[in-house]
Amino acid sequence: MRKCTAANLDKLFAAIAENAALYLPVDDEKGTAQYKKWAEGTVMSNALNTAKSPKDFFFPQSEDLMKFKTQGKTIELTDIRDEKEDFVVFGVRACDVRSFDILDRVFLVDPRDSYYASRREKGVIVSLACSKPTETCFCSAFGIDATNPAGDVTAWKTEEGFFFKANTEKGEKLMASLEGLTEECTEEAVEAQKAKTAAILEKLPLADLDTDKFGGGKTAELFNDPAWAELSRSCLGCGTCTFVCPTCQCYDIKDFNTGREVIRYRCWDSCMYSEFTRMAHGNNRNSQLERFRQRFMHKLVYYPENNEGIFGCVGCGRCLAKCPISMNIVKVMKTVGGKKDE
Amino acid sequence: MSENREALIPHIGVITDVRIDTPDIKTFRVVTPDGKKAFDHRPGQCAMLSIPGVGEAMFSITSSPTNTEFMEFSIKKCGCVTEWLHQAEAGQQITIRGPYGNPFPVDDVFAGKNLLFVAGGVGLAPLRSVINYCRHYRDRYGKIDIVYGSRSKDDLLDYKEIIEEWTRDENVNVYLTIDREQEGWDGHVGFVPNYVKELNFDTDKVAVLCGPPIMIKFTLEGLKSLGFDKTQVYTTLELRMKCGVGKCGRCNVGAKYVCKDGPVFRCDELDELPSEY
Numbered sequence: 001m002r003k004c005t006a007a008n009l010d011k012l013f014a015a016i017a018e019n020a021a022l023y024l025p026v027d028d029e030k031g032t033a034q035y036k037k038w039a040e041g042t043v044m045s046n047a048l049n050t051a052k053s054p055k056d057f058f059f060p061q062s063e064d065l066m067k068f069k070t071q072g073k074t075i076e077l078t079d080i081r082d083e084k085e086d087f088v089v090f091g092v093r094a095c096d097v098r099s100f101d102i103l104d105r106v107f108l109v110d111p112r113d114s115y116y117a118s119r120r121e122k123g124v125i126v127s128l129a130c131s132k133p134t135e136t137c138f139c140s141a142f143g144i145d146a147t148n149p150a151g152d153v154t155a156w157k158t159e160e161g162f163f164f165k166a167n168t169e170k171g172e173k174l175m176a177s178l179e180g181l182t183e184e185c186t187e188e189a190v191e192a193q194k195a196k197t198a199a200i201l202e203k204l205p206l207a208d209l210d211t212d213k214f215g216g217g218k219t220a221e222l223f224n225d226p227a228w229a230e231l232s233r234s235c236l237g238c239g240t241c242t243f244v245c246p247t248c249q250c251y252d253i254k255d256f257n258t259g260r261e262v263i264r265y266r267c268w269d270s271c272m273y274s275e276f277t278r279m280a281h282g283n284n285r286n287s288q289l290e291r292f293r294q295r296f297m298h299k300l301v302y303y304p305e306n307n308e309g310i311f312g313c314v315g316c317g318r319c320l321a322k323c324p325i326s327m328n329i330v331k332v333m334k335t336v337g338g339k340k341d342e
Numbered sequence: 343m344s345e346n347r348e349a350l351i352p353h354i355g356v357i358t359d360v361r362i363d364t365p366d367i368k369t370f371r372v373v374t375p376d377g378k379k380a381f382d383h384r385p386g387q388c389a390m391l392s393i394p395g396v397g398e399a400m401f402s403i404t405s406s407p408t409n410t411e412f413m414e415f416s417i418k419k420c421g422c423v424t425e426w427l428h429q430a431e432a433g434q435q436i437t438i439r440g441p442y443g444n445p446f447p448v449d450d451v452f453a454g455k456n457l458l459f460v461a462g463g464v465g466l467a468p469l470r471s472v473i474n475y476c477r478h479y480r481d482r483y484g485k486i487d488i489v490y491g492s493r494s495k496d497d498l499l500d501y502k503e504i505i506e507e508w509t510r511d512e513n514v515n516v517y518l519t520i521d522r523e524q525e526g527w528d529g530h531v532g533f534v535p536n537y538v539k540e541l542n543f544d545t546d547k548v549a550v551l552c553g554p555p556i557m558i559k560f561t562l563e564g565l566k567s568l569g570f571d572k573t574q575v576y577t578t579l580e581l582r583m584k585c586g587v588g589k590c591g592r593c594n595v596g597a598k599y600v601c602k603d604g605p606v607f608r609c610d611e612l613d614e615l616p617s618e619y
Contacts, residue, residue: 065350068394068437075354075394075435111349111587219596223616250591253350253584255395262394266350271591279582280421284595284618294618298594305597 002175003185005161012162012181013038013090019177020086020124023057025050035089048134049093049316053246057089058119059103061243062267065115065253069261080263081115084122088174091128094149095139095316099246100125101150102314105307106249115266124170127151129190131158131197136317138206138330144314146201147194156190163190206315206330213337216305223297227335232292234325239270241319241328242295247312250276271295296332349587352392352437353380357430358412364497367464368428369404369416372438380438383407384445385472386578386606390586391415392423392437399423400583400601403441404467406474413438416467416499442586443605446472446550446576455548456484460561462534462553463492466499468578468605469552477511486511487543491519491534491557495527517541535560538568545569551577562609572610579605579619595619 004012016022022038025045033047035054069076100120107116127149130137139146148154152171156163164182166172175182201207214222242248252269255262269276271294277285285291303312313329320328359371372391374380383389383403392398399421405414419428430436446452457476461469476483488508492498498518509516519530519537530537534557543549549565551558558577565575581593581600588602596615598604612619 070394070435073431073434075437077352077354077437079348079351106589109588113350113587113589114348115350216597219614219616249589251584252590253398255397257395264394269590269592271594277582277592279580280424281580284581290618294594297616298591302594302597 001185001187001190002164002182003161004164004182008181009162012178013042014040015178015181016088016090016174020088022088022090024090044091048130048132049096052244053099053316053318054089054092054096055099055103055246057087057123058100058116059107059249062265063115064263064265066264067261068264084119086122088124088126090126091155092125092149092151093128093130093316094144094146095314096246097125097127097149097151098139098142098144098314102247102310102312103249105310124153124174125151126153126155126174129154129156129193129197131193133197133201133204134317135205136320137204138209138315138317140201140207140315141209141211142311142313142315147197156193158189158193160189209330209333211311211333214300214304214311214333215309216301218301218337219297222301222337223293225336228289228293231327231332231335232289235272235288235292235327236325237272237274237288237291238324239272240322240324242270242272243268244318244322246314246316246318247299271298296329296336299329300333350439350585352390352439355380355391355436355438357434357436358432360430360432363416363499363501366419367416367499369414370427371412371414372436373412375435379410379413381441383441385448385475386446386468387441387443388605389413389415389438389440389442391427393426394437396426397423398584400442400586402468402471402578402605404470406471406478408475408478416464416470418464440586442601444603446606448472448475452476452548453482454484456546457486458543458547458549459486459488460534460538460549460551460553461490462557463497464499465553465557466490469550470500472550473508477508477514484547486514487517488514489517489519489534489538489541491521491537493521494524495520535564539564543568545574547574549575551575572613573608575609576606577609579607581619
């Protein structure tokens, strides 16, 4: 384990930024944390997490795929992918680190999505252990340890400074480049922090959220649960939950005609939108109930069915904080499939 | 699968021939600019066609894989992309990518079996690929029965090929029907599901259905009343798709993605899916 004193932190960031673009959570003028590119003088946010998830680094909200030039009856196609430079994302929380694993299982399975894959190859994740999890956190329900996140390098922040442990080859390479600014140290301070945070996690209001009702093979049991009607009744279909969600990965492919050429781009989409499944001969999910149910069934049943039981939710709590009508996956999990005994 | 090629980046295709089949269905012949087939496929698989600036949509490949020269798509005019295609003339370039989805199990389950094909309207498009594949490898299959129906005689797809080729094949029986009486039609009149029941087929075969959802529903009921088990019946689904490779989320039903786990399903497999297709 290596340690970097608080006094040396700016030098450490500068050293990382010498070889790669460095992104870290920074408070904006309203005090909201968002990932920003580091520059001299950038101060890292103390916020528990960023408002938007870091999925943009690998699966941007919008990205150009190719362009077409048409002349008469002919078409000329050019690949216009944005070749990403090497980059480091610093300070990713345990929940969000798991989300990359969840997205990998979609984008990296055959046929591999090369747009996503090249960003994954170029990105190094430095995770940051949580020390002050809050009441909207429920990552532990999905087996995520907020005190010891995954990632290429795991970092812990204590009063003494930052502690680092490399987990992958990429992570070791990064740490090797920072040897002059870090020193070998014992794990004492980190272990103490882990124990302290674990005690907080245990007492969180959502600590005992039950996932046993969900998982692969539960479609027949849960799909027709009458609770979906009540739960979805006030859903506005605004899609905010899907946009802030670190694991929502549905996308649209659209063409934009600039007048001189056509840009084909990919952008985030939402299964909560009525357009999502609409086609010439009709719509297989006509009601908000069906669309609402799809989002949660996908995360809690369909995704685990296809991915060895891993749930498509990481318990980051963003949807709890952002839904305009205060509906969220926790309410769904507490209600659906739970009325059998009444 | 596409190992070296980008899944979302298409080939350029050229429409070399446009055949008017019915008032709202045209069949387009497509090759690459150097005159070859864009890629090989299996019967029942699909391809994404697009016109830059208009959109991209999934279509079943109606030509048989045994056709080594070109691919064909029978397309009904019913939305943005299809309206545009219906205006297109020979020589027009489009984009094409694929093949997508699971094919019909022509080389294992179907091998040596008697086959019953039941299609309604433009639902013949995906079945034509299988029918012509089975006709090409005729000795690998038993008796072939084809029931095909449409609103009127003018709405029957591939009519010339059916009359001049299919009906002349030995051991291939073609049963055509139209929904209502029409001048100049002396064939059967009535809906496809009823006709299938009237024909009282033996259950010693595999059935393949494609057509409007309502036709599939009632034909399946009809076949069940004749003693068919759902495990003997195959169909092909159609849902909105964007990527074609099981990632964009659009055609997800239950734990399945129609673009990669389908579009071909055995009817008992459909029972395990939520009724959202």
